[in-house]
Amino acid sequence: xxxxxxxxxxxxxxxxxxxxxxxxxxxxxxxxxxxxxxxxxxxxxxxxxxxxxxxxxxxxxxxxxxxxxxxxxxxxxxxxxxxxxxxxxxxxxxxxxxxxxxxxxxxxxxxxxxxxxxxxxxxxxxxxxxxxxxxxxxxxxxxxxxxxxxxxxxxxxxxxxxxxxxxxxxxxxxxxxxxxxxxxxxxxxxxxxxxxxxxxxxxxxxxxxxxxxxxxxxxxxxxxxxxxxxxxxxxxxx
Amino acid sequence: xxxxxxxxxxxxxxxxxxxxxxxxxxxxxxxxxxxxxxxxxxxxxxxxxxxxxxxxxxxxxxxxxxxxxxxxxxxxxxxxxxxxxxxxxxxxxxxxxxxxxxxxxxxxxxxxxxxxxxxxxxxxxxxxxxxxxxxxxxxxxxxxxxxxxxxxxxxxxxxxxxxxxxxxxxxxxxxxxxxxxxxxxxxxxxxxxxxxxxxxxxxxxxxxxxxxxxxxxxxxxxxxxxxxxxxxxxxxxxxxxxxxxxxxxxxxxxxxxxxxxxxxxxxxxxxxxxxxxxxxxxxxxxxxxxxxxxxxxxxxxxxxxxxxxxxxxxxxxxxxxxxxxxxxxxxxxxxxxxxxxxxxxxxxxxxxxxxxxxxxxxxxxxxxxxxxxxxxxxxxxxxxxxxxxxxxxxxxxxxxxxxxxxxxxxxxxxxxxxxxxxxxxxxxxxxxxxxxxxxxxxxxxxxxxxxxxxxxxxxxxxxxxxxxxxxxxxxxxxxxxxxxxxxxxxxxxxxxxxxxxxxxxxxxxxxxxxxxxxxxxxxxxxxxxxxxxxxxxxxxxxxxxxxxxxxxxxxxxxxxxxxxxxxxxxxxxxxxxxxxxxxxxxxxxxxxxxxxxxxxxxxxxxxxxxxxxxxxxxxxxxxxxxxxxxxxxxxxxxxxxxxxxxxxxxxxxxxxxxxxxxxxxxxxxxxxxxxxxxxxxxxxxxxxxxxxxxxxxxxxxxxxxxxxxxxxxxxxxxxxxxxxxxxxxxxxxxxx
Numbered sequence: 024x025x026x027x028x029x030x031x032x033x034x035x036x037x038x039x040x041x042x043x044x045x046x047x048x049x050x051x052x053x054x055x056x057x058x059x060x061x062x063x064x065x066x067x068x069x070x071x072x073x074x075x076x077x078x079x080x081x082x083x084x085x086x087x088x089x090x091x092x093x094x095x096x097x098x099x100x101x102x103x104x105x106x107x108x109x110x111x112x113x114x115x116x117x118x119x120x121x122x123x124x125x126x127x128x129x130x131x132x133x134x135x136x137x138x139x140x141x142x143x144x145x146x147x148x149x150x151x152x153x154x155x156x157x158x159x160x161x162x163x164x165x166x167x168x169x170x171x172x173x174x175x176x177x178x179x180x181x182x183x184x185x186x187x188x189x190x191x192x193x194x195x196x197x198x199x200x201x202x203x204x205x206x207x208x209x210x211x212x213x214x215x216x217x218x219x220x221x222x223x224x225x226x227x228x229x230x231x232x233x234x235x236x237x238x239x240x241x242x243x244x245x246x247x248x249x250x251x252x253x254x255x256x257x258x259x260x261x
Numbered sequence: 262x263x264x265x266x267x268x269x270x271x272x273x274x275x276x277x278x279x280x281x282x283x284x285x286x287x288x289x290x291x292x293x294x295x296x297x298x299x300x301x302x303x304x305x306x307x308x309x310x311x312x313x314x315x316x317x318x319x320x321x322x323x324x325x326x327x328x329x330x331x332x333x334x335x336x337x338x339x340x341x342x343x344x345x346x347x348x349x350x351x352x353x354x355x356x357x358x359x360x361x362x363x364x365x366x367x368x369x370x371x372x373x374x375x376x377x378x379x380x381x382x383x384x385x386x387x388x389x390x391x392x393x394x395x396x397x398x399x400x401x402x403x404x405x406x407x408x409x410x411x412x413x414x415x416x417x418x419x420x421x422x423x424x425x426x427x428x429x430x431x432x433x434x435x436x437x438x439x440x441x442x443x444x445x446x447x448x449x450x451x452x453x454x455x456x457x458x459x460x461x462x463x464x465x466x467x468x469x470x471x472x473x474x475x476x477x478x479x480x481x482x483x484x485x486x487x488x489x490x491x492x493x494x495x496x497x498x499x500x501x502x503x504x505x506x507x508x509x510x511x512x513x514x515x516x517x518x519x520x521x522x523x524x525x526x527x528x529x530x531x532x533x534x535x536x537x538x539x540x541x542x543x544x545x546x547x548x549x550x551x552x553x554x555x556x557x558x559x560x561x562x563x564x565x566x567x568x569x570x571x572x573x574x575x576x577x578x579x580x581x582x583x584x585x586x587x588x589x590x591x592x593x594x595x596x597x598x599x600x601x602x603x604x605x606x607x608x609x610x611x612x613x614x615x616x617x618x619x620x621x622x623x624x625x626x627x628x629x630x631x632x633x634x635x636x637x638x639x640x641x642x643x644x645x646x647x648x649x650x651x652x653x654x655x656x657x658x659x660x661x662x663x664x665x666x667x668x669x670x671x672x673x674x675x676x677x678x679x680x681x682x683x684x685x686x687x688x689x690x691x692x693x694x695x696x697x698x699x700x701x702x703x704x705x706x707x708x709x710x711x712x713x714x715x716x717x718x719x720x721x722x723x724x725x726x727x728x729x730x731x732x733x734x735x736x737x738x739x740x741x742x743x744x745x746x747x748x749x750x751x752x753x754x755x756x757x758x759x760x761x762x763x764x765x766x767x768x769x770x771x772x773x774x775x776x777x778x779x780x781x782x783x784x785x786x787x788x789x790x791x792x793x794x795x796x797x798x799x800x801x802x803x804x805x806x807x808x809x810x811x812x813x814x815x816x817x818x819x820x821x822x823x824x825x826x827x828x829x830x831x832x833x834x835x836x837x838x839x840x841x842x843x844x845x846x847x848x849x850x851x852x853x854x855x856x857x858x859x860x861x862x863x864x865x866x867x868x869x870x871x872x873x874x875x876x877x878x879x880x881x882x883x884x885x886x887x888x889x890x891x892x893x894x895x896x897x898x899x900x901x902x903x904x905x906x907x908x909x910x911x912x913x914x915x916x917x918x919x920x921x922x923x924x925x926x927x928x929x930x931x932x933x934x935x936x937x938x939x940x941x942x943x944x945x946x947x948x949x950x951x952x953x954x955x956x957x958x959x960x961x962x963x964x965x966x967x968x969x970x971x972x973x974x975x976x977x978x979x980x981x982x983x984x985x986x987x988x989x990x991x992x993x994x995x996x997x
Contacts, residue, residue: 034496034499034500034587034588035496035500037410037411037412037499037678038412038678040679041678041679041680044680048697058586060586074678075412076409076410076412076495076496078496079410079494079495079496079497079499080410081496134402134405134672135405135406135409135672135674135675136672136673137671137672137675137677164677166409166675166677168409228677230680231678231680234680236683237677237680237682237683237695239685239688
């Protein structure tokens with residue numbers, strides 16, 4: 024089947040072409056770069072909000088894009104149960120748009136951090152982790168200045184009870200520790216999902232970790248997220 | 262009447278009046294002032310720059326345009342450029358550095374290239390000085406905020422600390438672009454009747470006469486020059502980049518230029534002069550940031566994020582459509598003429614009418630040279646005693662800010678965006694970017710050595726190019742071309758100009774011998790603090806690019822496998838002058854610095870490249886700051902493997918002391934890790950290539966670095982080595 028994935032480009036998105044490249048050349052799906060002004064239908068199999076600095080991240084990361092007309096169709100797709108993935112700035116946009124709970128605050132060292140990290144997969148009930156074993160550790164790079172996930176303690180409990188935490192920063196061996204937490208995220212959270220498991224946001228960049236040649240460790244763990252998405256779409260289990 | 266701020270010399274004023282046959286008006290004087298500034302005109306440096314070789318079978322565009330262009334085959338080319346933003350960064354480090362990034366990206370775009378990587382070479386005073394830390398933190402934040410936002414990865418760089426950069430920090434930025442050969446565009450006007458469009462940010466009162474500001478020394482009143490520093494807006498730059506790339510890809514752009522130093526004045530006069538055309542513009546059509554701007558301010562504004570494009574009139578509608586898509590302001594301000602004159606109108610009235618070439622080609626100034634006294638004095642200093650505890654010395658060196666890990670810096674840069682970065686900062690001597698379009702990879706590096714160049718400008722500059730090439734070779738790349746940024750003091754001082762002249766003679770010698778052409782460069786003079794009268798140590802920063810034809814040939818420096826052999830390529834000499842060992846351990850700047858020998862460089866280069874291609878060499882690292890011992894330690898730290906080394910096996914001059922073998926910074930050397938089974942092959946390769954090769958040790962299971970020399974044994978624990986290396990710089994900067 025021909026799987027059509029929209030990669031939504033806002034002014035200032037800068038990982039858009041990377042995501043398109045990986046989807047086309049590594050995963051083998053029909054990925055299209057769609058300029059936000061032309062994103063005027065929910066008639067796609069999936070939508071990915073790539074990283075970058077939408078609208079320069081002026082005011083606050085992701086907030087202007089979150090209120091742009093294109094988001095109407097992203098929300099529609101989320102409601103229809105279609106796969107919606109926000110990577111880095113895309114995650115920030117999904118949070119600001121209210122599709123995912125919590126907030127992304129400046130890193131606790133107040134600096135931009137670009138580094139390879141390990142994340143432990145906390146649930147495989149989402150569209151993007153379906154084929155990954157729970158508890159496995161993935162290597163992916165982060166690159167952000169506002170990636171410290173925060174949610175108040177009451178909502179955090181709810182998030183955990185509802186199995187909405189998807190990724191936690193961990194050591195190589197899967198231990199969740201302060202040393203493994205690069206930015207001070209609460210409870211080491213690196214990615215979350217909505218109740219239904221079709222909307223996922225994460226700070227690490229799976230598209231940068233989908234080819235062995237780009238990994239200092241010779242890994243390609245990032246592509247598992249995209250393959251999970253494809254698998255789910257193919258099975259029609261939406 | 263000449264405006265009082267104009268810094269033209271009396272002879273220049275006389276020359277202009279004579280050539281023009283009339284008195285220029287206020288705006289015209291302002292334009293001459295900026296076009297004839299050292300920064301834009303190269304009036305002092307031109308005769309020496311001409312020494313450099315600029316041609317090879319790979320060169321598509323050499324020096325003189327917005328950037329150089331190098332053929333990498335299969336229809337693609339690499340665009341390469343280097344710039345300095347020293348003066349603005351010394352005054353306003355955050356904005357100075359940020360706008361340096363913005364400007365160089367537009368230079369790559371102007372040639373038709375898509376920017377794919379940034380490099381930065383930074384020099385500050387010692388990190389124990391709070392002012393230097395303030396400069397460093399803000400320069401890095403400026404580069405990070407701008408580069409990260411526009412989505413061009415910062416993949417390589419260097420940071421050096423030395424007292425001479427306390428006030429005048431050096432901020433050199435390089436950029437690499439990828440272009441389709443059939444989309445390369447020139448930065449000169451092509452056809453009469455072509456339209457001239459200014460696109461991007463609005464023109465404001467910022468940065469007026471910035472190029473003139475960069476053409477004098479920093480003094481007490483420099484603080485008041487802060488308005489000459491521009492403020493960057495990376496978001497606008499990102500839109501500008503996307504829009505211009507779309508217009509170039511569609512084939513609509515005939516010529517382009519960055520509106521950088523000298524603003525509109527520089528862009529139109531150079532494009533007209535280089536294209537042997539004229540230009541007529543109406544500046545009231547420009548989108549301005551504030552009301553009441555005068556023609557003088559408009560013509561000399563250096564507001565950022567602006568580019569000038571020239572297009573065929575029949576493409577106007579399509580180009581406008583692209584700009585509207587990105588909500589990018591633009592103005593069609595005029596057209597190319599055949600008059601060879603620069604004509605500027607303001608509300609219909611002619612305010613400037615000058616011959617383009619007179620503006621763009623300032624007469625050369627012949628500067629006097631005199632060998633400074635310090636050269637011979639410092640060269641002949643007495644050798645210090647050998648430290649008792651060399652293990653401790655090696656640990657101290659690993660923690661020297663000049664050698665220690667720069668991860669505090671490069672982790673603030675997004676070095677992954679674009680998904681091309683195969684070798685990332687800290688992994689190898691150069692960054693490696695894959696070019697999947699043609700299934701090859703390119704290596705890029707930026708390097709300089711102020712201490713060597715200070716003690717011996719000729720060999721130091723030659724050595725800087727050689728080291729840049731060694732960086733490329735270490736990761737498996739064949740060097741193709743380079744650009745240079747010359748950072749010097751006041752050229753009006755004969756001692757400074759002597760350094761400059763020597764440096765260019767040395768650089769030219771090395772470039773010619775290695776057959777590696779220069780495709781562009783910049784000169785930054787007046788890096789001098791008036792209060793102390795001291796100039797920076799002369800520094801020739803080289804950014805170079807190399808080609809790796811197969812992904813199989815890419816190498817990193819980390820040791821790979823216990824049992825593998827360690828070898829050193831090249832010959833070690835009594836050349837501790839200007840070394841990190843003298844500076845950090847003995848607090849000496851002096852002695853005999855390394856001599857650059859192109860024949861040695863070539864033979865070392867051949868064995869390493871060929872050894873990598875044949876699969877004998879699994880890791881490689883060039884020997885530079887800190888010498889042989891530090892290079893070996895770095896490879897051990899990165900690979901988390903131990904080593905045992907016998908210094909007696911190092912190919913070297915006779916009668917070397919142990920500290921000379923360990924820490925001398927002699928050129929043309931590499932440390933390589935080779936498969937044990939290929940020892941005969943690599944030895945034969947050494948004979949064939951004429952290279953010096955010594956098998957000096959092996960990779961061990963024991964996690965320590967052991968160095969033996971006759972009856973002495975130097976042992977350090979790998980963990981201690983890593984601690985010293987990782988925290989040497991971080992400890993001054995705090996935080997994560």
